[in-house]
Amino acid sequence: MRHIFLIGIGAGDPDHLTLQAVKALARTDVFFILDKNEERQDLIRLRRQLLTEHGRPGHRVIEVADAERDRATPAYTAAVDDWRTRRADLVERLVAEHLGPEETGAFLVWGDPSLYDSVIAVIDEVLARGGATFGYEVVPGISSVSALAARHRTTLTRVGRPLQITTGRRLAEGFPEQVDDVVVMLDGRAAFTGIDPEGLEIFYGAYLGTPDEILVSGPLAETAPRIRALRDEARERKGWIMDTYLLRRSGS
Missing domain, CATH: 3.30.950.10 (Tetrapyrrole methylase, C-terminal domain)
Structure with missing residues (x-):
């Protein structure tokens, strides 16, 4: 079965990686990177540095634009729900197109995936739809x-x-x-x-x-x-x- 890691990579220091995160990076075949339009170039460099140092030889990186969230609307909860749904659409397509039947994929999450981040909810929504089948594991990170x-x-x-x-x-x-x-x-x-x-x-x-x-x-x-x-x-x-x-x- 396909497997996905949700890897917490810390607040910005490369040394924030835990040993569990390092091992998960070394087991990953495909890294999915969702970039925001305002993505910070220095953080992109840091993320690529982590993959260069700890990724397995021959790993692939799939980088796509993230779904946009309406930050101007007063309907905050509805806007977040809509954003997560469109993110789930994106993740479902990425897994279907780029992750082989026996491969392992990963999403790199700043800080810790369980603290004010949507990735766990998005993965759960993808699985609930029934169109994609995979196991997943959350690797905790050092939060801000x-x-x-x-x-x-x-x-x-x-x-x-x-x-x-x-x-x-x-x-x-x-x-x-x-x-x-x-x-x-x-x-x-x-x-x-x-x-x-x-x-x-x-x-x-x-x-x-x-x-x-x-x-x-x-x-x-x-x-x-x-x-x-x-x-x-x-x-x-x-x-x-x-x-x-x-x-x-x-x-x-």
């Missing part, structure tokens, strides 16, 4: 959340206290109640600048694990303007931003 905590030499959790992981879209509605530690991902609009900073600390990281890494920490009221300025400058210079941060109630 783990990398953030390590680079700031802190822990994500504190004794007896819950941790919440949320998005910038949800943080914009206000700091969550009944929780003191909140990790924020997918924040395209710097939502940390729009909440009450009283009593909050921030541990911020952008381009984690890459030469362009930005790390800032401190009281939110004092550091938010600096982070916003660094973030805007970096986005203007590179054309994209990939950041994560931990907000923590201090002294509680």
Whole structure:
């Protein structure tokens, strides 16, 4: 039977690859790469470097444009569902056309496939349709959340206290109640600048694990303007931003 790996490749440092990921790369015949129109050239180079160093001799790379998602519509959930369906169409076609009956394919996933990524849901949808038959395995990766905590030499959790992981879209509605530690991902609009900073600390990281890494920490009221300025400058210079941060109630 055909087999597919969903391989977490970490937040940007080539050394983030786990031994399990390295072994999966070495077992793969065909790598499927879905590129976004705004794909970052430095991340493309990193991905190709990983394949050169760890891919088996004679492996193939199939690179296609990813499905586009409507980011302007207020109907966020519907837009994501539509995007995943069109992604499933694409993946189903790729597997049918490029993966032989006894071959192994792989999708490389930034960070960890189980944390704010659609690839598992897309693969499940393809299998549910019944047109393609294959087994698949998820290889965990080092997420930007783990990398953030390590680079700031802190822990994500504190004794007896819950941790919440949320998005910038949800943080914009206000700091969550009944929780003191909140990790924020997918924040395209710097939502940390729009909440009450009283009593909050921030541990911020952008381009984690890459030469362009930005790390800032401190009281939110004092550091938010600096982070916003660094973030805007970096986005203007590179054309994209990939950041994560931990907000923590201090002294509680």
